[in-house]
Amino acid sequence: MAVQKLPLAKALNESLRKALETDPKVLIMGEDVGKLGGVFRVTDGLQKDFGEDRVIDTPLAESGIVGTAIGLALRGYRPVVEIQFDGFVFPAYDQIVTQLAKMHARALGKVKMPVVIRIPYGGGIGAVEHHSESPEALFAHVAGLKVVSPSNSSDAYWMLQQAIQSDDPVIFFEPKRRYWDKSEVDTEAIPGELHKARVAREGSDLTLAAYGPMVKVCLEAAAAAQEEGKSVEVLDLRSMSPIDFDAIQRSVEKTRHLVVVHEAPVFYGSGAEVAARITERCFYHLEAPVLRVGGYHAPYPPARLEEEYLPGLDRVLDAVDRSLAY
Amino acid sequence: MTVESTAARKTTRRSSGTKRTASASTSTTKKTSTRAEAGAVEPELVQLLTPEGERVQHPDYDIDLSAEELRGLYRDMVLTRRFDAEATSLQRQGELGLWASLLGQEAAQIGSGRALRDDDYVFPTYREHGVAWVRGVDPTNLLGMFRGVNHGGWDPNSNNFHLYTIVIGSQTLHATGYAMGITKDGADSAVIAYFGDGASSQGDVNEAFTFSAVYNAPVVFFCQNNQWAISEPTEKQTRVPLYQRARGFGFPGVRVDGNDVLACLAVTRSALERARRGEGPTLVEAFTYRMGAHTTSDDPTKYRADEEREAWEAKDPILRLKAYLEREGNADEAFFEALEAESEALGKRVREGVRNMPDPDHMAIFENVYADGHALVDEERAQFAAYQASFADGEVK
Ligand SMILES: Cc1ncc(C[n+]2csc(CCOP(=O)(O)OP(=O)(O)O)c2C)c(N)n1
Numbered sequence: 001m002a003v004q005k006l007p008l009a010k011a012l013n014e015s016l017r018k019a020l021e022t023d024p025k026v027l028i029m030g031e032d033v034g035k036l037g038g039v040f041r042v043t044d045g046l047q048k049d050f051g052e053d054r055v056i057d058t059p060l061a062e063s064g065i066v067g068t069a070i071g072l073a074l075r076g077y078r079p080v081v082e083i084q085f086d087g088f089v090f091p092a093y094d095q096i097v098t099q100l101a102k103m104h105a106r107a108l109g110k111v112k113m114p115v116v117i118r119i120p121y122g123g124g125i126g127a128v129e130h131h132s133e134s135p136e137a138l139f140a141h142v143a144g145l146k147v148v149s150p151s152n153s154s155d156a157y158w159m160l161q162q163a164i165q166s167d168d169p170v171i172f173f174e175p176k177r178r179y180w181d182k183s184e185v186d187t188e189a190i191p192g193e194l195h196k197a198r199v200a201r202e203g204s205d206l207t208l209a210a211y212g213p214m215v216k217v218c219l220e221a222a223a224a225a226q227e228e229g230k231s232v233e234v235l236d237l238r239s240m241s242p243i244d245f246d247a248i249q250r251s252v253e254k255t256r257h258l259v260v261v262h263e264a265p266v267f268y269g270s271g272a273e274v275a276a277r278i279t280e281r282c283f284y285h286l287e288a289p290v291l292r293v294g295g296y297h298a299p300y301p302p303a304r305l306e307e308e309y310l311p312g313l314d315r316v317l318d319a320v321d322r323s324l325a326y
Numbered sequence: 327m328t329v330e331s332t333a334a335r336k337t338t339r340r341s342s343g344t345k346r347t348a349s350a351s352t353s354t355t356k357k358t359s360t361r362a363e364a365g366a367v368e369p370e371l372v373q374l375l376t377p378e379g380e381r382v383q384h385p386d387y388d389i390d391l392s393a394e395e396l397r398g399l400y401r402d403m404v405l406t407r408r409f410d411a412e413a414t415s416l417q418r419q420g421e422l423g424l425w426a427s428l429l430g431q432e433a434a435q436i437g438s439g440r441a442l443r444d445d446d447y448v449f450p451t452y453r454e455h456g457v458a459w460v461r462g463v464d465p466t467n468l469l470g471m472f473r474g475v476n477h478g479g480w481d482p483n484s485n486n487f488h489l490y491t492i493v494i495g496s497q498t499l500h501a502t503g504y505a506m507g508i509t510k511d512g513a514d515s516a517v518i519a520y521f522g523d524g525a526s527s528q529g530d531v532n533e534a535f536t537f538s539a540v541y542n543a544p545v546v547f548f549c550q551n552n553q554w555a556i557s558e559p560t561e562k563q564t565r566v567p568l569y570q571r572a573r574g575f576g577f578p579g580v581r582v583d584g585n586d587v588l589a590c591l592a593v594t595r596s597a598l599e600r601a602r603r604g605e606g607p608t609l610v611e612a613f614t615y616r617m618g619a620h621t622t623s624d625d626p627t628k629y630r631a632d633e634e635r636e637a638w639e640a641k642d643p644i645l646r647l648k649a650y651l652e653r654e655g656n657a658d659e660a661f662f663e664a665l666e667a668e669s670e671a672l673g674k675r676v677r678e679g680v681r682n683m684p685d686p687d688h689m690a691i692f693e694n695v696y697a698d699g700h701a702l703v704d705e706e707r708a709q710f711a712a713y714q715a716s717f718a719d720g721e722v723k
Contacts, residue, residue: 031555031556032557032558034558035557035628035629036556036557036628036629037628039556039623057557057558057562058562059524059527059558059562059563060494060524060527060528060555060558060563061527061528061529063529064527064529087492087493088493088494090493091493091528091530126423126474127423127424128423128424128471128474128492129471129477129492130492130493267702296691296692296706296710297700297702297706298691298692298695298703298706299477299695301686301690301691302470302471302474302475302476302477302686303423303473303474304474304475304685304686305686305688305690305691308688308691308714315713318713
């Protein structure tokens with residue numbers, strides 16, 4: 001039963017199960033992860049099967065959760081922490097940025113920090129305030145952290161395994177609006193490297209680079225562009241720190257046009273980093289400036305406005321047109 | 327008997343209880359016994375009205391209300407419950423994206439809310455619909471954020487009722503700072519901060535305790551211990567009764583029957599008076615129960631037993647006051663009938679209010695991002711407007 005069609009959330013669940021089975025040092029920690037199985041059911045059934053010592057319902061305190069995970073890691077454990085929603089990671093931000101990220105360097109490499117912090121992120125589910133944000137740039141900016149985001153069930157399964165096996169702290173952003181999307185998972189495959197990008201669709205006229213929830217939107221945009229006779233390549237970056245610039249460069253040398261798409265605000269976002277590096281690397285290949293599509297410099301709006309705020313098919317296609325028009 | 331002397335007595339009495347807990351938990355390292363002993367020192371709740379609706383006396387918290395005042399409290403609770411039920415069904419009908427019900431917590435909210443003076447300031451979480459009601463916030467305004475048309479919905483200063491706060495515990499620090507400001511101004515109003523038992527684990531709440539004690543801020547911390555933080559019972563947050571925490575920070579804590587509106591009123595009033603006299607913060611733990619789901623997204627059958635809810639239903643705050651009103655002959659059939667009609671009218675008003683609530687204008691995304699303006703926001707607003715206009719022209723590019 002190596003190949004199965006699973007919703008993304010279930011793939012994560014299977015991945016956690018596998019990690020708990022293979023390594024007795026792996027722990028799951030977070031609010032409501034036990035009996036309830038997490039508010040998105042990603043940890044469903046794990047406490048029942050692995051016990052309260054391995055799947056730990058924590059007090060309602062994010063700084064406490066990450067701070068104690070650091071201590072557990074110092075003691076040889078591999079905590080996988082769940083932050084309930086994107087907007088609630090900030091009470092833990094201090095621990096993540098000032099402690100978790102820097103521990104390895106401060107200890108002259110003698111101490112490892114194999115802590116994974118899972119964060120359901122992004123919008124599109126009609127939620128209330130603080131439940132729809134995309135703070136990945138805030139973490140990618142911090143040296144010592146690795147930041148990744150899967151876009152499909154297979155990556156969800158494998159990237160989480162790899163993140164848990166990593167000796168570095170990994171911020172694992174889960175595209176919550178894709179939790180229920182089903183796709184194939186081969187649990188016996190040989191997975192790609194955690195920080196390598198993946199060509200999600202081949203094309204020759206323009207490259208769309210995205211990650212997490214926006215990969216699906218970009219694939220739809222590419223299909224729509226195809227009908228208009230434009231061949232659009234879609235790159236799933238998968239990792240925001242480090243970023244696989246080689247893969248983007250390869251694609252851009254072929255297509256000569258790049259549009260970066262993410263939900264997070266464009267201003268100081270990951271798209272800015274991609275645009276700057278690719279402009280440096282591909283200056284003579286580019287036929288248009290690197291364009292970015294993303295959120296505005298405004299608080300994530302109330303649910304009734306999120307469709308306008310989030311990059312959708314139209315905005316992506318609009319950028320495709322603008323890039324090709326140069 | 328003066329309030330000062332009772333507060334002082336309570337503090338001494340309670341400190342011995344705290345000591346017992348401390349020695350008990352240091353004398354053993356087994357978690358099971360710590361839990362048992364923490365439970366063993368739980369003292370009785372401050373209660374003025376039994377679950378059967380019998381009036382009982384408490385030496386420290388006396389209260390004398392007129393029949394009209396009692397009916398007023400009853401009316402507040404009934405209308406609040408009606409409003410809450412309406413919101414729950416509006417969520418089921420797809421008119422609201424989410425709802426956090428206060429079912430079961432009416433006495434804690436109405437009792438504490440009616441203890442406030444107009445110039446006091448309230449810092450709520452996201453479940454304080456009953457407190458909002460007594461502050462005079464239009465109930466329809468509470469629904470905007472749950473419908474997804476705004477992130478607030480009212481001007482906090484028009485009723486001294488701050489916006490709902492979703493990030494757990496943050497508002498306790500705002501309340502403390504506001505209270506520090508009152509002291510600086512030489513005013514004699516007070517502040518009340520609401521939060522749940524789960525929130526007591528947050529650093530912010532503990533920092534609020536520290537600041538309020540150090541600066542002797544006139545703030546009442548009103549913790550509604552409704553027994554659950556989503557799926558986690560209070561034991562996952564603390565091993566000592568919550569009200570006892572206050573001692574360690576240097577101010578009194580008191581546990582009140584949160585389903586007894588009279589006791590909640592009396593205890594909160596006394597804590598507010600203490601704050602006004604310049605004697606600093608108090609932690610009130612209202613021992614109550616969340617009868618519904620955490621929010622409409624939650625499924626409590628995954629983690630809690632029906633019997634538990636049934637046991638608490640027997641302590642229903644509204645039935646209890648009703649029994650008392652009837653027993654004392656303080657309300658007649660006409661009163662209950664009129665209230666029923668008023669409830670229906672409120673339900674209808676809320677229903678229509680929500681259905682007619684307009685969606686926000688698209689440009690609202692860019693409104694109020696900064697008070698002084700920001701060039702990038704101006705630029706993005708203009709681009710957004712042009713982009714939206716391109717659709718209006720039917721020219722979807
Ligand atoms: C900082 C933060 N972490 C997590 C959450 C998600 N969350 C919302 S309500 C809640 C439980 C709150 O329990 P409690 O403080 O007891 O208040 P209650 O809802 O029971 O009134 C959680 C975990 C949040 N809103 N904020």
